[in-house]
Amino acid sequence: MSNQSIDIGSETVVRRTVLRPNGLRVLLGLTVIMALLPFIASPYVLLLMLPFIGYSIALLGFNLLFGNTGLLSFGHALFLGVGAYTAAALTSKFGVLSFELLLLVATLMSALVSLVVGALCVRYTRIFFGMLTLAFGMLFHSFLFKFYYITGGDQGMRVLRPLLLGMEWRGGKTAFLTGPFYYYALLLFALLGLVMWRITQSPFGLHLRAIRENAGKAAYVGVQIFRMRLAAFVISAVYGGIGGTILAVTTGLADPELAYWTHSGNLVFMAVLGGSGTFAGPAIGALVFVVLQDFVMSITQYWRFVMGAVLVLLVVFMPQGLSGTVEALVNRRQGGR
Amino acid sequence: MKLTRRDFSRLAGSGLVAAAISKLFAPALAQNKPLRIGIIAPRSGAAGTAGECGIRAVQWATERMNKEGGIAGRKFELVIEEETNPKDTIERLRRLILQEKVDAIHGLISTGVSLGVAPVAEEEQALVVMWDGTTQDGVKEMMPNSKYVFRSTDNECEAVMGSLLAVKHFKGKFKRVAGINPDYSYGRNNWEAFKQILARYGVETEFVVEQWPKIGTMDLTSHIAALNAAKPDLIFSSMLFADLPVFMKQGHAAGLFNGVKMVLPAAGWQINQLKKEFTPEGIIFGHNTLYFDHPQASPLQKAFVQDYMDRYKEAPHWEADRAYFALATYKAGVEAAQKAGGKWPTQEQVAEAMPGLEVESLGGKGRFRKDKIAEQVFYQGPSTNTNKYDFPTLASIDTFQAEQLQKPPGADFWEWIKTAKMPV
Numbered sequence: 001m002s003n004q005s006i007d008i009g010s011e012t013v014v015r016r017t018v019l020r021p022n023g024l025r026v027l028l029g030l031t032v033i034m035a036l037l038p039f040i041a042s043p044y045v046l047l048l049m050l051p052f053i054g055y056s057i058a059l060l061g062f063n064l065l066f067g068n069t070g071l072l073s074f075g076h077a078l079f080l081g082v083g084a085y086t087a088a089a090l091t092s093k094f095g096v097l098s099f100e101l102l103l104l105v106a107t108l109m110s111a112l113v114s115l116v117v118g119a120l121c122v123r124y125t126r127i128f129f130g131m132l133t134l135a136f137g138m139l140f141h142s143f144l145f146k147f148y149y150i151t152g153g154d155q156g157m158r159v160l161r162p163l164l165l166g167m168e169w170r171g172g173k174t175a176f177l178t179g180p181f182y183y184y185a186l187l188l189f190a191l192l193g194l195v196m197w198r199i200t201q202s203p204f205g206l207h208l209r210a211i212r213e214n215a216g217k218a219a220y221v222g223v224q225i226f227r228m229r230l231a232a233f234v235i236s237a238v239y240g241g242i243g244g245t246i247l248a249v250t251t252g253l254a255d256p257e258l259a260y261w262t263h264s265g266n267l268v269f270m271a272v273l274g275g276s277g278t279f280a281g282p283a284i285g286a287l288v289f290v291v292l293q294d295f296v297m298s299i300t301q302y303w304r305f306v307m308g309a310v311l312v313l314l315v316v317f318m319p320q321g322l323s324g325t326v327e328a329l330v331n332r333r334q335g336g337r
Numbered sequence: 338m339k340l341t342r343r344d345f346s347r348l349a350g351s352g353l354v355a356a357a358i359s360k361l362f363a364p365a366l367a368q369n370k371p372l373r374i375g376i377i378a379p380r381s382g383a384a385g386t387a388g389e390c391g392i393r394a395v396q397w398a399t400e401r402m403n404k405e406g407g408i409a410g411r412k413f414e415l416v417i418e419e420e421t422n423p424k425d426t427i428e429r430l431r432r433l434i435l436q437e438k439v440d441a442i443h444g445l446i447s448t449g450v451s452l453g454v455a456p457v458a459e460e461e462q463a464l465v466v467m468w469d470g471t472t473q474d475g476v477k478e479m480m481p482n483s484k485y486v487f488r489s490t491d492n493e494c495e496a497v498m499g500s501l502l503a504v505k506h507f508k509g510k511f512k513r514v515a516g517i518n519p520d521y522s523y524g525r526n527n528w529e530a531f532k533q534i535l536a537r538y539g540v541e542t543e544f545v546v547e548q549w550p551k552i553g554t555m556d557l558t559s560h561i562a563a564l565n566a567a568k569p570d571l572i573f574s575s576m577l578f579a580d581l582p583v584f585m586k587q588g589h590a591a592g593l594f595n596g597v598k599m600v601l602p603a604a605g606w607q608i609n610q611l612k613k614e615f616t617p618e619g620i621i622f623g624h625n626t627l628y629f630d631h632p633q634a635s636p637l638q639k640a641f642v643q644d645y646m647d648r649y650k651e652a653p654h655w656e657a658d659r660a661y662f663a664l665a666t667y668k669a670g671v672e673a674a675q676k677a678g679g680k681w682p683t684q685e686q687v688a689e690a691m692p693g694l695e696v697e698s699l700g701g702k703g704r705f706r707k708d709k710i711a712e713q714v715f716y717q718g719p720s721t722n723t724n725k726y727d728f729p730t731l732a733s734i735d736t737f738q739a740e741q742l743q744k745p746p747g748a749d750f751w752e753w754i755k756t757a758k759m760p761v
Contacts, residue, residue, distance in 0.1 A: 154521040156449070173457065251423065301417075
């Protein structure tokens, strides 16, 4: 009997990861649909789309590490936490309300933290990398939880409503979130998506894929493994920080759960659900995850069981994720290319 | 069919009349629909049993109140969502407001969650009546002037009462004191309040060890070993989640409680799990705002406890009372506002009417203060294992009013605890 285990950090996934131009088209199509959504959807649906945008941005970065570089981080929520707490500290402790400034500082903080964490983690691969990132994530969570004179402990820190482009938006919080902030976040998503597309298509992206395929051979032809991996780690962390800032503004709170390992697990779930082998897969995973969780939570108290069952079924029957499965079906219809 | 000008005028006229009639009777039609009350409570994890107890109580109350005519003549129904982490709970709150379009939201147990939820509710202008949640950052009230958010009694009430009863029942009988409290603001503030009260009453003590297990830790052997090594005469613990029975079981096995006095101000939350075989007698045992076995219980409490125990084969605890209290005060508020205005009230009018209205809850009479913080009755006392149950009850009952146990509006808790007139 053959014993097939699913090694999601290694070659099994890696071989499926082929970047195609349609990934960008899917992402842009998604952006256009999202831009039209306020004309037809209820405020609640729009509010639900904000976590999707936040997670999608974080997952674009996450997938640079996972899908392109072959490094599976189990502590990526750390950077969402950094972004969220940066927004919280700046708005409620220092009175900084400019959203652009929040994004800038969150970017810098995420880059700084990821430089230190990444310098230690990217020396390792596979389970060792995963465990190290998990350990750093939990260290950060413990810091947030224990030092409650600084971080508010379990109660977290409030994130005040920011100014967009220096302008104060009147009206209720829902109107702000579903109006200007929605479009601002969507624009950020589109821009960061384009940037990530450029990154993955650049020689740097090619280096990352070469490292993923065979680090030894890549080093032999002159690819600087450590520097490339570290750069990917820092970029993915910056995306995480920006995603975390959007999540925190939407919720109005930064709390330690954002950096907890289960939240990192959710990111992995979303990436696997959408399909880490395609460019837009993780974003689709984020959308399905957010909508599915909302739906299941509203109909049963056993929603965790349902979500767990979905993950099991997904890994067993659709290891390439939703986008990978759709792609495979389309290919089959087109003559099995 | 040809439409003449006269036909058109007739049609337009009837349309206008129909529109006017529908506007005229809109409030009446709205009132025919059942009122919708959103409930947010934990249903799994460390606080799952507490949330479930509260949900059962509101379901019981809903059935009973609807039989008696509902709220101001309108039947009502519950829409239940789960309280999880702050981020997800805020999303559930928004779902109840925007999607389910509920008339009010009740529930919330964890202050860590309610502190994040409350400002969102206030911004959304949604009436929220919390069961056990507060808006205290530590002991500092963060929303002293909330318009729509009603909070439970302060988190420290039970610790203040437990500390006072430790003085009353144990003064002169202990010196070496140990603490094991949950590692979050509630546990830390309760421990500090206990220490301050002992100091205020001049109790000569030596604090020998402090342990801070994370909520939900199910292996407490290292903490128990540390307590055992310190050889305390008294242990104070404000543990209240599923880890409390584990602590008692593991502590009993390690011989920790032999000859040691104990103060457990929030043990009532785990009453059904604290079995006699590992729970010693004589503990200062807190039941908070509902002592299910009160010999002088009101007919309302007796009816509820009997129904609850018959149906679920276990005893209800204070979360049932908090949930009932939230519903009863909301009902009183709606009815008072409707009476005052002569029509169905808005959420704002209900929120204005609620403070000061005294209602009978399961555990006794209670009300909301003007700053929208609850005042209820608290029950604690030394425990006994001589009873018909498989868990402890109270040998004697000490009853304090919330006014005696919580800081007045606007006061600083640590200053108040030093100067307040205490009931012991």
